[in-house]
Every structure is written in structure tokens, then in C-alpha cells.
Amino acid sequence: MLRTIGLMSGTSLDGVDAAWIETDGEAIGRIGPTLTLPYEPALRRDLRRLLDLAVGVPGEPGLAPEDPFLADCVHRLTERHAEAVARLRAESLRLLGEDADLIGFHGQTILHRPARPGDAAPGRTWQVGDADWLARRAGLPVAFDFRSADVAAGGQGAPLVPVVHAALAATLPKPLAVLNLGGVGNVTWIGRDRSLLAFDTGPANGPLDDWARRHTQSDYDRDGALALAGQPDGAVLARLLAHPYLAAPPPKSLDRLDFDRALKEAGAGALSPEDGAATLVAFAAVCVAAAARHFPQAPLQWLVAGGGRRNPALMRALAGALEQPVRAAEVVGWNGDALEAQAFGVLAARCWHGLPITFPGTTGAPQPLAGGRIVRG
Numbered sequence: 449m450l451r452t453i454g455l456m457s458g459t460s461l462d463g464v465d466a467a468w469i470e471t472d473g474e475a476i477g478r479i480g481p482t483l484t485l486p487y488e489p490a491l492r493r494d495l496r497r498l499l500d501l502a503v504g505v506p507g508e509p510g511l512a513p514e515d516p517f518l519a520d521c522v523h524r525l526t527e528r529h530a531e532a533v534a535r536l537r538a539e540s541l542r543l544l545g546e547d548a549d550l551i552g553f554h555g556q557t558i559l560h561r562p563a564r565p566g567d568a569a570p571g572r573t574w575q576v577g578d579a580d581w582l583a584r585r586a587g588l589p590v591a592f593d594f595r596s597a598d599v600a601a602g603g604q605g606a607p608l609v610p611v612v613h614a615a616l617a618a619t620l621p622k623p624l625a626v627l628n629l630g631g632v633g634n635v636t637w638i639g640r641d642r643s644l645l646a647f648d649t650g651p652a653n654g655p656l657d658d659w660a661r662r663h664t665q666s667d668y669d670r671d672g673a674l675a676l677a678g679q680p681d682g683a684v685l686a687r688l689l690a691h692p693y694l695a696a697p698p699p700k701s702l703d704r705l706d707f708d709r710a711l712k713e714a715g716a717g718a719l720s721p722e723d724g725a726a727t728l729v730a731f732a733a734v735c736v737a738a739a740a741r742h743f744p745q746a747p748l749q750w751l752v753a754g755g756g757r758r759n760p761a762l763m764r765a766l767a768g769a770l771e772q773p774v775r776a777a778e779v780v781g782w783n784g785d786a787l788e789a790q791a792f793g794v795l796a797a798r799c800w801h802g803l804p805i806t807f808p809g810t811t812g813a814p815q816p817l818a819g820g821r822i823v824r825g
């Protein structure tokens with residue numbers, strides 16, 4: 449087994465999650481410490497700006513790879529990851545007497561445009577982070593660039609975590625749905641025969657975070673306080689529900705900003721802070737209910753990971769929108785905050801051993817595909 453450190457900087461741009469996990473890529477051994485290093489406000493703001501710059505203005509080139517602002521952000525982002533690795537290694541030495549053999553480094557997605565049916569242009573996905581620098585700094589091999597081989601092969605490049613959900617859920621009753629509520633939502637359906645169907649459900653916390661930032665002093669709607677004080681607006685919700693993404697069959701995946709225009713056009717911006725938050729929460733939940741219509745069979749239950757499970761307004765809306773029990777992933781002993789970071793440790797081990805990380809049922813890859821690259825420390 450390899451002793452890995454998985455690192456995930458998600459679409460919420462709130463910080464880097466890090467986790468120590470022992471694995472050969474298939475089985476999971478000891479599960480070690482985890483931590484989150486939040487980004488300072490200036491880095492959050494600059495990363496958020498990078499997303500807008502990377503999308504660009506129609507007809508004009510987007511962000512150039514050599515852009516000095518990008519380089520500066522990448523350096524600050526990678527330094528924060530190196531700090532997370534150093535702290536986690538100290539912690540795993542202290543707790544387990546173990547160091548690490550391999551790092552799985554997702555980086556920060558700043559643009560995600562996989563090919564959609566009918567697209568003439570090839571797909572594109574862009575995760576930033578300096579893997580060479582991190583490997584040298586840590587003196588460890590680093591697996592990175594997990595999505596581009598899949599996108600180059602015509603896959604969605606996301607979600608990648610489903611194969612790890614399946615490994616963790618090996619002994620749980622099925623069919624099972626595992627839902628991650630990050631900036632974007634993604635779901636993994638696991639059948640009785642262990643078959644997988646996974647895709648992004650729609651926006652989850654991303655638009656709600658932007659809304660909270662605009663209307664409150666906070667980066668997110670803490671404990672759903674704003675949403676719980678409002679009412680979803682039926683007309684705005686109805687317009688959002690007509691978005692073609694919801695009915696489109698999987699495979700499908702999203703960029704963090706994909707629904708921004710639809711939200712504007714639906715008139716969400718004109719709502720009061722409370723009703724706007726309540727509407728965004730309701731929309732995130734109905735996106736999940738719409739996702740369930742694509743499942744081959746109803747799941748026995750929903751296990752929820754990601755920061756959205758800490759939002760009582762969102763959990764209440766989900767319980768109302770779904771027919772099966774909805775529970776935080778902790779009920780089966782998982783760590784809902786660290787699951788994605790743990791997954792990138794497992795995916796690093798899969799990359800190391802040349803095992804596939806994407807599948808026809810997860811990203812729409814034409815066949816099970818290996819992914820990621822390794823840089824030596």
C-alpha cells in the first residue's frame with residue numbers, strides 16, 4: 449500500500465483540504481489525519497477573479513497561460529498546498545509514526561468546458577497549480593493533471609471521485625446515491641452489481657456563496673440563516689427549472705459559472721436577500737431531484753458529503769425534494785469534509801499503478817481510462 453496525501457482545492461475557493469490515506473488505489477487501508485487550510489481573503493478574491501478572466505469575453509482571447517496575474521495566483525495557491533502537506537506530514541508522523549510516499553494534487557479548476565453533444569470545438573479543462581514546485585518542495589512524487597486525458601478522449605473530465613465512492617461503499621447496501629454538495633453538486637449512483645452512474649447535478653453552494661458575499665458580510669450563508677428567513681420565488685424557480693442541463697441525460701459536468709447567466713435571466717438578482725437565498729437553496733435541491741430521474745433505479749438512501757451538508761436550509765430542502773432518506777456521510781463513518789481530498793490520494797495511487805480513473809458511466813469516457821501524470825520529487 450502507498451501512504452498518500454490527497455489535496456483538493458474545490459470550486460468554493462475557500463481553501464485547500466488535505467488528507468492522509470493508505471491505499472493501493474483499489475482497497476483502502478489506514479485513514480489518517482485531515483486538515484483544511486483556508487485561503488486568506490485576498491487569495492479567495494483573486495482566484496474568483498481568475499475564473500472570470502479564464503472564461504473571457506466572447507470574441508476575445510481568455511486568460512493566457514503566461515499571464516503574470518495567473519502566475520502570481522498559482523504561486524500563492526501552490527505555497528498554501530505545500531504548507532498543508534508539511535503540516536499533515538507532521539501530524540501523521542505524530543499520530544501514526546508514518547510519513548507519506550505520494551501526493552495527489554488536484555489544483556484549482558479555473559475553467560471547465562468539456563465537449564457537449566454537437567460541439568465542433570474540442571473540450572477543455574484547466575486546473576492550475578505548480579506540481580513541479582510542490583514535488584521539489586516536498587521531496588515527494590506528485591500526481592496531478594487528473595482531468596485532461598479524459599477530456600481529450602471526449603469524456604467530461606468530471607466527476608472523478610465516483611470510483612473512490614464505490615471503493616468506500618463496498619460493503620454498504622445498494623443501490624446507493626452519494627451526493628457531494630460543493631460549489632457545484634455531483635452525484636454517484638452505485639447499483640447492486642456495483643455499476644456506476646455519476647454526473648454533476650447543478651449548482652450547489654457556488655451561486656449561494658456569491659449571493660451571500662453580495663448581500664452580507666460573510667463568504668457564505670452560515671447555517672442557512674439567510675435562506676431560512678426567506679421564501680423561494682416560484683416564478684424564478686420555474687424559469688430556472690427549464691434549463692436544458694437538468695433534463696439532459698448524463699454524462700454531463702459543469703463549470704462553476706455555468707448557471708450565472710441563467711440566474712440573471714431568471715430574475716434572481718431582483719429578489720430580496722432572504723428570498724434570493726431561499727430560491728438558490730430550493731434550486732440546488734430540485735437539481736438533485738432532477739438528477740435522480742436519470743438513475744436506473746431508486747437509491748435506498750442518499751449520503752451527503754461536502755460543505756453543503758452543513759447548511760440546514762439545504763438539507764431541509766433536499767429532504768423535501770427527494771423520496772428517500774437523506775443523511776450526512778458521517779452516518780456510515782465517512783468524513784464528509786475530507787472525502788474529496790481522500791479521493792485524490794486514492795486517485796494518485798491509481799495513477800501510480802496505471803489503473804483507470806474514469807469510466808463510461810462516470811465521465812462518458814469511451815472506455816475505462818487511466819489519467820493523471822506523475823512528477824518526481
Ligand SMILES: Nc1ncnc2c1ncn2[C@@H]1O[C@H](COP(=O)(O)OP(=O)(O)OP(=O)(O)O)[C@@H](O)[C@H]1O
Pocket residue numbers: 457458459460461462628629630631632633653654656657667668669670671672753754755756758759760788
Ligand atoms: N455552516 C455552514 N453553513 C452553510 N454553508 C456552509 C457551512 N459550512 C460550509 N458551507 C458551505 O460549503 C461550502 C464549501 O464546501 P466544500 O468545501 O465542500 O466545497 P468545494 O470542495 O470547494 O467545492 P467542490 O466540491 O464543488 O469542488 C462553503 O462555500 C459554504 O457554501
Ligand SMILES: CC(=O)N[C@H]1[C@@H]2OC[C@@H](O2)[C@@H](O)[C@@H]1O[C@H](C)C(=O)O
Pocket residue numbers: 458459557560573605606607608609610628630631632633634648701702788
Ligand atoms: C471541473 C471540476 O473541477 N469539477 C469539480 C466541481 O466540484 C464538484 C463537481 O464540480 C465535480 O465534478 C468536480 O470535483 C470533484 C472532486 C470530482 O471530480 O469528483
